[in-house]
Amino acid sequence: DTAVSQTPKYLVTQMGNDKSIKCEQNLGHDTMYWYKQDSKKFLKIMFSYNNKELIINETVPNRFSPKSPDKAHLNLHINSLELGDSAVYFCASSQDRQGVNYGYTFGSGTRLTVV
């Protein structure tokens, strides 16, 4: 009964490949997010969706495309992977659109390694 689940947990792939990371939450939350934790350990927002609507799209390359088929799912597709895409990607959800009163619930992360 995991609250926010991401798959896969680890992903090793070659440069130039296309890959997807899936995220599902069973909390009934309206808002979902993708964050990237880089090599310096900073967590930076990439996207947020509220009820399938894109709310935040930070300065992320066009190679990254989020897709939200319903409010319980937010998947991340990455085209033409580059070495610099290697990072840990965290999916999260929040009860409200602000994410501050009860915080986010994070998934356990997907460690992407591009070789």
Add this chain to the structure above:
Amino acid sequence: DQQVKQNSPSLSVQEGRISILNCDYTNSMFDYFLWYKKYPAEGPTFLISISSIKDKNEDGRFTVFLNKSAKHLSLHIVPSQPGDSAVYFCAASVYNQGGKLIFGQGTELSVKP
């Protein structure tokens, strides 16, 4: 241009004593602040938050203090327990910006028995 900074990468404390984790920010528009705890190979877990209209919020062993004039907040853990050993992230938000959080780089707390 890091708007949220945790200048201590690590902190070591004896079990039973107080742990104080610090965080500084530069953007005066921030009106919510949060602390998260992270164990290895897991996602961050929400601990406690505070709005800018308050200067203190308490939840059990965890207390967050906010000093707006100094643009500084701190998390106090009393008493510290070995299970508190983790990385602690400070985060800040501007309300009505879609829930975007700006995170600090984390402080690794080690509580020794």
